[in-house]
Amino acid sequence: MKFGQCAVMSATVRGVDVVPVTVEVVVSGGLPGISIVGMPDAAIQEARERVRAALRAGGFTMPDEKIVVNLAPSSLKKTGSGFDLPIALGILAASQQIDPAWVRDTLYVGELALDGRVRDVRGTLACAICARSLGLDFVCAAEGDPLPLSDLRVFAMGHIEAASREGGAAACLEERRCPRRASSRAGGPDYGEVSGHDVAKRAFQVAAAGGHGLLMMGPPGSGKTMLASRMPSILPPLSADEALEAAVVHSVAGESIESVIAGVRPFRSPHHSASLAGLVGGGSPIRPGEISLAHQGVLFLDELPEFRSSVLQGIRQPLESGTVTLTRADGNVVFPARFMLVAAANPCPCGYYGDPDHDCTCTVPQIRTYQNRIGGPLIDRIDLHLDVRRTPPAEVLSSQKGADSATLREGVMRARAFARRRRRKTSGDEGSLAERHRVTDEAQAFLVSVAELHAMSGRAIARVVGVARTIADMDESETVDCDHLAEAVSYRVRDGIGGC
DSSP: OOOEEEEEEEEEEETTEEEEEEEEEEEESSSSEEEEESSBOHHHHTHHHHHHHHHHHTTOOOOSSEEEEEEESTTSOBOSSTTHHHHHHHHHHHTTOSOGGGGSSEEEOOEEOTTSBEEOOTTHHHHHHHHHHHTOEEEEESSSOOOOOTTSOEEEEOBGGGGGSTTOHHHHSEEOOOOOOOOTTSSSOOGGGSOSOHHHHHHHHHHHHHTOOEEEEOOTTSSHHHHHHTGGGGSOOOOHHHHHHHHHHHHHTTOOOHHHHTTOOOEEOOOTTOOHHHHHEETTTTEEOHHHHTTTSEEEESSGGGSOHHHHHTTHHHHHHSEEEEEETTEEEEEEOOOEEEEEEOSSSSSOTTOTTSOOOOOHHHHHHHHHTTOHHHHHTOSEEEEOOOOOHHHHHSSOOOOOHHHHHHHHHHHHHHHHHHHHHSOSSOSOHHHHTTBOHHHHHHHHHHHHHTTOOHHHHHHHHHHHHHHHHHTTOSSBOHHHHHHHHHHHSOOSTTOO
């Protein structure tokens, strides 16, 4: 067996970022065996056995010599099974069993099965973006989702046996084509299927037009979940840049990116038993949580008071900043988390406080304790508060369904287009809150009186003005007047079910 050395480019995922890694392989004299150094995790250490079996399955000879694999930079911890393929190719190139063209100008990521097949790994899209930034071609498994990178040559490798062919990846492998964006409106739940709830539909349209958070409170069976599940149907499709941002997060989490790159906004609905790491992110290695998987989409928290208080309070900062920063001993990891929060809650433990058709069995302290589980700081960060009542039986059976998703979405698109035109004519963030949103003097006086009456915080006032600005955009009005503010205040000051 011939001795030699070579270097193969690969990458490791850290958060949603990717760090390029050079896989250096040396085949030399000494006791037979494979040593992997450079701070590999357990999955990388186990690559020794996977690589050994895969090379034999592909018709190659495993060098009966000492093999040292170094993952540079050595000071960075490496994770994942994606180093199997570059390690295998490095061994083959160093022992001169394959054409050296295979390890030139290409970044490799892939896990090897024992029969030599190449499997997809999480973070493939993020690694492809890294290859593009380095000016390299990219080779990954054939079984994964198509990658939306038209300016990068992406090749699919199905089996390690392909490396026996002359000419390298560009000559021997099929290029994976960038998928065409499909329509994001095919099928799915529609607001036209919801009887009544005209006020709630209007509130959801306002929330979609301005990207505002929304909290629904009402008795069981009033339609809260039904309304929330249809929110994506009235949101505009993802732009190409938004889709790429969201797809990277899903790729890093090991989830399919097919619907995201087609323009469908994510809709995440975690169970109320979710842990803080599951909702915000964490673990080892660090993985994005539900709030990051909802990036550029909707996060629906049903039965909001049933979530643990520490878990709920963990989303307060991401609601403001649009990112979540996880601090570990080896540094910080930042995940994007710009999502629309839609939450639903019962007004009390039995669920019927304030319902005219059912008697509530809860005591006043029980009701207060139950509603306080959400926490004032989190409620203060939610723009629209909505009481949802059960639809009368006759209206449920009626054929009059009210506004459908297409009608509501048209209003959302029109409002967002008007807002973009309006912002182009303004000077940005200069001036006071009222000046930036062009609130009339009469409307300002009205808001001051309401804010004093209900002891609204500065954040609450700013969010009321923001909602009023969205309502004005829906009316294609340059200024915010009293009618716009009155509707915004009605979504903020609740005096119906729950009384909070």
